[in-house]
Amino acid sequence: MTDAVEFDRVSRHFGTVRAVDEVTLTIAESSFFAMLGPSGSGKTTCLRLISGFERPSSGHVRIFGAQSDDLPPNRRPVNTVFQDYALFPHLNVRDNVAYGLMVRGVDKRARHAAAEEMLALVKLEGYGDRKPAQLSGGQRQRVALARALVNKPKVLLLDEPLGALDLKLREAMQDELKALQQRLGITFVFVTHDQGEALSMADKVAVFNDGRIVQIGSPEEIYQRPRTRFVADFVGSANVLPPEFCASVGAPKTWASLRAEVIGLTAPGAGRIDGTVAGRRYLGPVNRVTVMAGGTALSVDLPASAAAPEPGASVGLTWDEGALHRMEEG
Amino acid sequence: MTDAVEFDRVSRHFGTVRAVDEVTLTIAESSFFAMLGPSGSGKTTCLRLISGFERPSSGHVRIFGAQSDDLPPNRRPVNTVFQDYALFPHLNVRDNVAYGLMVRGVDKRARHAAAEEMLALVKLEGYGDRKPAQLSGGQRQRVALARALVNKPKVLLLDEPLGALDLKLREAMQDELKALQQRLGITFVFVTHDQGEALSMADKVAVFNDGRIVQIGSPEEIYQRPRTRFVADFVGSANVLPPEFCASVGAPKTWASLRAEVIGLTAPGAGRIDGTVAGRRYLGPVNRVTVMAGGTALSVDLPASAAAPEPGASVGLTWDEGALHRMEEG
Amino acid sequence: QMTTIGAGEGQVDIVAWPGYIERGETDPNFNWVTKFEEATGCKVNVKTANTSDEMVALMNEGGFDLVTASGDASLRLIAGKRVQPVNTDLIPSWSTVDERLKNAPWHTVDGVHYGTPYMWGPNVLMYNTEVFPEAPTSWNVVFEEMTLPDGKSNSGRVQAYDGPIHIADAAQYLMTHKPELGITSPYELNADQYAAALDLLRTQRTLVGRYWHDAFIQMDDFKNEGVVASGSWPFQVNILKSEGLPIASVIPAEGATGWADTTMMHVDAAHPNCAYMWMEHTLSSNLQSDLSVWFGAVPSVPAACSDGRGMQTQEGCDANGLADFEKIRFWTTPVSKCESQGECVPYYRWVSDYIGVIGGR
Amino acid sequence: MPSDRASLGLKIAAFAGLLFLHLPILLIFVYAFTTEDRTYQWPPPGLTLKWFGVTWNRPDVWEALTLSLKVAAISTALALVLGTLCAAAVSRARFFGRETVSLLVILPIALPGIITGIALRSAFNLGGIPFSTLTIILGHATFCIVVVYNNAVARFRRISGPMLEASADLGANGFQTFRYIVLPNIGTALLAGGMLAFALSFDEVIVTTFTAGQQATLPIWMLEELVRPRQRPVTNVVAMMVVLVTFLPILGAYYLTRGGSETAGGGK
Amino acid sequence: MAALARLTDPLSDLFWRRPRVLLVLLLAPPLLWLVVVYIGSLAALLVQSFFSIDEFTGLIKHEFTLKTYAELFRPANFDIVIRTTVMAAAVTIAAAIISFPIAYYAARYARGRMKAFFYLAVMLPLWSSYLVKVYAWKLILAKEGILTWAVDGIGASAVLNAILALPVIGGNSLSVSYIGTFLVFLYVWLPYMILPLQASLERVPQNLLEASDDLGASRRQTLRHVILPMAMPGMIAGSIFTFSLTLGDYIIPQIVGSSRNFIGQAVYAHQGTAGNIPLAAAFAVVPIVIMGFYLWVAKRKGAFDAL
Numbered sequence A, B: 001m002t003d004a005v006e007f008d009r010v011s012r013h014f015g016t017v018r019a020v021d022e023v024t025l026t027i028a029e030s031s032f033f034a035m036l037g038p039s040g041s042g043k044t045t046c047l048r049l050i051s052g053f054e055r056p057s058s059g060h061v062r063i064f065g066a067q068s069d070d071l072p073p074n075r076r077p078v079n080t081v082f083q084d085y086a087l088f089p090h091l092n093v094r095d096n097v098a099y100g101l102m103v104r105g106v107d108k109r110a111r112h113a114a115a116e117e118m119l120a121l122v123k124l125e126g127y128g129d130r131k132p133a134q135l136s137g138g139q140r141q142r143v144a145l146a147r148a149l150v151n152k153p154k155v156l157l158l159d160e161p162l163g164a165l166d167l168k169l170r171e172a173m174q175d176e177l178k179a180l181q182q183r184l185g186i187t188f189v190f191v192t193h194d195q196g197e198a199l200s201m202a203d204k205v206a207v208f209n210d211g212r213i214v215q216i217g218s219p220e221e222i223y224q225r226p227r228t229r230f231v232a233d234f235v236g237s238a239n240v241l242p243p244e245f246c247a248s249v250g251a252p253k254t255w256a257s258l259r260a261e262v263i264g265l266t267a268p269g270a271g272r273i274d275g276t277v278a279g280r281r282y283l284g285p286v287n288r289v290t291v292m293a294g295g296t297a298l299s300v301d302l303p304a305s306a307a308a309p310e311p312g313a314s315v316g317l318t319w320d321e322g323a324l325h326r327m328e329e330g
Numbered sequence C: 001q002m003t004t005i006g007a008g009e010g011q012v013d014i015v016a017w018p019g020y021i022e023r024g025e026t027d028p029n030f031n032w033v034t035k036f037e038e039a040t041g042c043k044v045n046v047k048t049a050n051t052s053d054e055m056v057a058l059m060n061e062g063g064f065d066l067v068t069a070s071g072d073a074s075l076r077l078i079a080g081k082r083v084q085p086v087n088t089d090l091i092p093s094w095s096t097v098d099e100r101l102k103n104a105p106w107h108t109v110d111g112v113h114y115g116t117p118y119m120w121g122p123n124v125l126m127y128n129t130e131v132f133p134e135a136p137t138s139w140n141v142v143f144e145e146m147t148l149p150d151g152k153s154n155s156g157r158v159q160a161y162d163g164p165i166h167i168a169d170a171a172q173y174l175m176t177h178k179p180e181l182g183i184t185s186p187y188e189l190n191a192d193q194y195a196a197a198l199d200l201l202r203t204q205r206t207l208v209g210r211y212w213h214d215a216f217i218q219m220d221d222f223k224n225e226g227v228v229a230s231g232s233w234p235f236q237v238n239i240l241k242s243e244g245l246p247i248a249s250v251i252p253a254e255g256a257t258g259w260a261d262t263t264m265m266h267v268d269a270a271h272p273n274c275a276y277m278w279m280e281h282t283l284s285s286n287l288q289s290d291l292s293v294w295f296g297a298v299p300s301v302p303a304a305c306s307d308g309r310g311m312q313t314q315e316g317c318d319a320n321g322l323a324d325f326e327k328i329r330f331w332t333t334p335v336s337k338c339e340s341q342g343e344c345v346p347y348y349r350w351v352s353d354y355i356g357v358i359g360g361r
Numbered sequence D: 001m002p003s004d005r006a007s008l009g010l011k012i013a014a015f016a017g018l019l020f021l022h023l024p025i026l027l028i029f030v031y032a033f034t035t036e037d038r039t040y041q042w043p044p045p046g047l048t049l050k051w052f053g054v055t056w057n058r059p060d061v062w063e064a065l066t067l068s069l070k071v072a073a074i075s076t077a078l079a080l081v082l083g084t085l086c087a088a089a090v091s092r093a094r095f096f097g098r099e100t101v102s103l104l105v106i107l108p109i110a111l112p113g114i115i116t117g118i119a120l121r122s123a124f125n126l127g128g129i130p131f132s133t134l135t136i137i138l139g140h141a142t143f144c145i146v147v148v149y150n151n152a153v154a155r156f157r158r159i160s161g162p163m164l165e166a167s168a169d170l171g172a173n174g175f176q177t178f179r180y181i182v183l184p185n186i187g188t189a190l191l192a193g194g195m196l197a198f199a200l201s202f203d204e205v206i207v208t209t210f211t212a213g214q215q216a217t218l219p220i221w222m223l224e225e226l227v228r229p230r231q232r233p234v235t236n237v238v239a240m241m242v243v244l245v246t247f248l249p250i251l252g253a254y255y256l257t258r259g260g261s262e263t264a265g266g267g268k
Numbered sequence E: 001m002a003a004l005a006r007l008t009d010p011l012s013d014l015f016w017r018r019p020r021v022l023l024v025l026l027l028a029p030p031l032l033w034l035v036v037v038y039i040g041s042l043a044a045l046l047v048q049s050f051f052s053i054d055e056f057t058g059l060i061k062h063e064f065t066l067k068t069y070a071e072l073f074r075p076a077n078f079d080i081v082i083r084t085t086v087m088a089a090a091v092t093i094a095a096a097i098i099s100f101p102i103a104y105y106a107a108r109y110a111r112g113r114m115k116a117f118f119y120l121a122v123m124l125p126l127w128s129s130y131l132v133k134v135y136a137w138k139l140i141l142a143k144e145g146i147l148t149w150a151v152d153g154i155g156a157s158a159v160l161n162a163i164l165a166l167p168v169i170g171g172n173s174l175s176v177s178y179i180g181t182f183l184v185f186l187y188v189w190l191p192y193m194i195l196p197l198q199a200s201l202e203r204v205p206q207n208l209l210e211a212s213d214d215l216g217a218s219r220r221q222t223l224r225h226v227i228l229p230m231a232m233p234g235m236i237a238g239s240i241f242t243f244s245l246t247l248g249d250y251i252i253p254q255i256v257g258s259s260r261n262f263i264g265q266a267v268y269a270h271q272g273t274a275g276n277i278p279l280a281a282a283f284a285v286v287p288i289v290i291m292g293f294y295l296w297v298a299k300r301k302g303a304f305d306a307l
């Protein structure tokens, strides 16, 4: 089986800015691949290297094994759902969706039929005659999706497609997208800076920082075994513990991560280390208690049902042996 | 003790739109009050009724007991942190902060001193000479805060002040704001559509829908005992259960809410009801399993450490007696 | 009507044909304003107008004291009560005016004088001497398609005046070439005669690239547009000649229309005293003499040709047409109740029909 | 991006278009230096600088220039006040007839100048108002309003809403808000609008021929001179100077509004 | 300052309590001006079109009549209306075609200094004296003018003559033909088309072009299906100027043209040289009606935002 997309030491520099720096990665066919990273880390540039809007400064991008450096965007078997949808404001929804077919010369009847079918797929039957301006954010997002899918791309690129939606809608769309990807079997490459989104949808996540991939792996790997401080910090509500702290609790003297939900509170002296409660926040399902221990502030998530100690109280902290995860400093 | 703000059957209509509809509420002095609700539910309008940018169509707004319907905004003991900060682009940070003092005729030396003090409070010493355009989002947010606080308002209004910030920064600012409010003892009225933000910061939360307050109470009350389906749906990841479902598990035949994290999985037949796993999403700390049971899709959050069943598996669902919370339908 | 002349009001506003009132700007030798201003303290403000219609419009609008009206404007101004009778007793030089002009019908109505004669002259045929080694003898070069002496067609190389009064030139041409129409005056045409004149003008339209409207633009056209023949004023001829261009003029056999202009005074003239002083100045000074040289016109004061006060000479006056007075058919406004026949086509029809002809109708 | 380079055809078409726009202007410049003063001989028989001196010494040029400057300055001032007020009202509030107001402002330039001119002229006639500098100014101010308005309204849109409310919220009354917030922010837009209005008025001829009495503004003077030339190169010298002089405000306006949404000069 | 603020406070409070008062105060001066001076004048003009004039004396008869409008529909006058409208349309279309590459290049490809250069290169001709530009064209187009000189120089006189030999639009020389008039109109109004067009092209978001590209469209298809439709408001806004200015101009066709009247000349001649203000007014109503319709269409297409 060939990979859908392959980056072979790809760099893209803008002047002195190394937007993408020697990235090598492969994206398996029919997988849901997420690119996660802070703003400016090069995610969009990577996507644009796939779609052909950027060309590598060095290295090669292959799509389904074919070297595609010289293929213009309109000839790549790839379609994009743009971050702000980029719907054509002067065309109605149907014509937006049918656009890709129109420019390929598909006749009107056929392309409208295909467009209606796609609209049904994204649950927008009957909206064909509206203009994009008459749609809500979520509906626009779905039109953008239909417009990309109607071309039957082999790879679908999505650049923070849910960023503009509000929470409820975002969650609903996450489910829909995931289901759609599974149903159609198309390769999805999804860019986001929201780690929850990346974890919950992707088969594989690549974490970007400064134009490089710092870690690539399954959501569980990324969340539970961050390779560096940066990943631990960025991906989850993990406590990043300095080497001194680790040494003081008997672990090897390296940086380590410890997730907030795996820490338990106990009586002072009964845990691995003692601390003082510095604050408490109610988050709904959990109470997040901040404990100062060994010179470090640790977040501890306690189920809301459990009693949370008052600020100022002395507590002991416990965790399972394997929960402390060693990391590189980077 | 007088209340800081009092709404007495206040309505504000725009043409046929009832942006705020017969709202009655009191905000206690020195409290942190959050207004939570979906887009268009009237939160901003309520805030503007307090600051004086809107006037009630009917009803009265009192600030510290004084009827303030005829007081223009510039004479109210109230200041606002605007959603997009609304910093004056032509003034440097210091003059922005000192603006309120300048228009009150405070002389230059004194107002600059006060401004520097405020900048120190928001940890922006040394930024006085910059223009707003030269600041990052979080820094602007803090300038806006300092600019409002320098006037020593009795009530500080904040309209989604963290909306434009990214996750990490938002969490940090939440902590800072909360700490500041406690230190200064000023009444904060905070508008947001992010329930996590409302729950974690506020002493009291008012949930808005369609211009009305649907529930008002402490974060715990709102989260654990939603009064209506709308609140349950909007505030948390609670399963909303129809009356039929409740009846089938032996509870009274009313609508009820059941939070995802209080449900446990067990063997089929061993729980209160049996179901089939329809999907599974990895969220990091938890796996969210979707179970179809009794004609309803229920989300079940299982600790990531626990094994999550595969889709298609049959499971039994258990929960504590008191976890099922009866609601009005509204 | 005024009975005495008081002190000057400090200025006088005049509507005049281009080139009529010069203060030495175009050519320092021709200046008959500055001295007047010095002598009387009346500052002269001139607004030039290119057609008689424009002059009438300006006078109707008001704000002027005097106008140098041609015969096709003067009667309209009198009928419209835009001008006031002139007391010739207040103008000492009135006695020197050409007898043929003193009671001319274009400014004297029922024995009342409405102005002082200014200048008169023919509408000549201006031509390029390189194309016409010999002066053309007929107006046919501008009316009918023909091959000119240089072997090329006249199409696109001739011009005509962009004013409805040009219909009279066509009618005059027909007086010679279609006598059966029975035209006796080119300004008094019955329906048939008028139709024939328009037909002739339609032919002319096919020959004319652009009609001339403005004396200076016409001069440009002779220089840059390859125009070789056109009805014109001696004014243009003189200037082009002075620039050394191969230009001359002639009054062809059919005769010529011409203008006889009168300085007339607005009924509401704001500066009547200066106006009277100006009228006296036009008759008494070297103006008549110099202007006749400058404009190629004939003075209204015959003595100006010979008394040596200005540049004009008797030969010059003769060349400009002093003796041709009887041959020239002076511009007058066509009216429906005409003398020579019962019913004539009135001027307003001339206006709109001429626009139509130029537009290709 | 690979496709982000203009095709050769586009480049040629664009630059050919620009060339078309500029050759005639260059011609004027060339003729300002010609030694020939009667006819427009091409190519010019020789070049000289003497016409600049001649122009300098012509009192009628100075008179026309003075009048033009006076008219342009006063019309600009009027247009600034009226255009700003109008822009403030339109961007401040939604009110019935708001659309009509913006249409009304645009009308004097959307309708042909001759209509504006003849309408004003006949109104002055009916009203018995004698033609004078005042009538010229009335006309010019009318069509200059829109230039100021366009610039101001775009800027007002940018600062309206939250910023003004922030000022009130911090205790400033309406006048203080205007003084400290509105004015500094619309200042450059007004300056740009004013410059454009000035340049517009300075070059206007069509409306002016109808509303002027016996005075000649510079363009009217030029119209006279072009048709009835005394020293033709002088006209070209004046034209060249006018081009260079109006160019400065345009340049200024461009730099003042750069990066904004206004299109300076778009509404000549 | 604070003392002054105290003085103005009551007024400021009033404005807050009665926002309409402020609105009225703001709107009153400009509206008074525009309505009284401008609309009043237009109305005065309109009223005059219902008068007539005495043909002989040229004085206006102040009685209501539709005679003047009937006059407008006489063939000679109606020709003028048609001629002008056709010319205006031709100029507008040509301006749109020529402007497009310039505006497109300036909007999409020119950056930094190049952009400033384009802007100024369009502004300079726009703000150069209108009269002088027209006159320069007269010299260029004259039979013995620069164009002939240049065409002779490259030995292409046959082409020029062939063009001039065309019926209707040709003529004896470019400066006395419709082609000449057209060229000058086109030249003089071109910047008015370029600027709004460029503005609207600049407003086409880059990502729409990428989306089109991404969906498989060639450059030509993107131009045809995305850029052109989206540039339409700008084009309409520009055409308001080119159309309106051509409709109303009287100087250009007088200096370069075949003496056939355009509406502007007719208005000018009837009000000025002929003193027939009623007919001039009736003529003036024609562009008002045409532009009224045009503005109505433009408004519906959202062209005002591009103005």
Ligand SMILES: Nc1ncnc2c1ncn2[C@@H]1O[C@H](COP(=O)(O)OP(=O)(O)OP(=O)(O)O)[C@@H](O)[C@H]1O
Residues within 6 Å of the ligand: A014, A017, A018, A019, A020, A037, A038, A039, A040, A041, A042, A043, A044, A045, A046, A193
């Ligand atoms: N066309 C360009 N010219 C110059 N620099 C660019 C260009 N495109 C991107 N960059 C730079 O490259 C870096 C990576 O940009 P990119 O858009 O890929 O980041 P991103 O991860 O998508 O960020 P975001 O989450 O903010 O979208 C940034 O520093 C950006 O400023």
Ligand SMILES: Nc1ncnc2c1ncn2[C@@H]1O[C@H](COP(=O)(O)OP(=O)(O)OP(=O)(O)O)[C@@H](O)[C@H]1O
Residues within 6 Å of the ligand: B014, B017, B018, B019, B020, B037, B038, B039, B040, B041, B042, B043, B044, B045, B046, B193
């Ligand atoms: N000035 C106004 N004119 C007309 N309608 C208005 C106005 N202001 C608000 N509304 C309407 O009133 C309703 C409530 O608006 P409001 O801004 O208070 O909502 P919100 O809860 O703040 O929403 P969001 O979260 O989107 O800011 C909305 O339907 C809005 O469209």
Ligand SMILES: [Mg+2]
Residues within 6 Å of the ligand: A043, A044, A045
């Ligand atoms: Mg990006």
Ligand SMILES: [Mg+2]
Residues within 6 Å of the ligand: B043, B044, B045
């Ligand atoms: Mg809001």
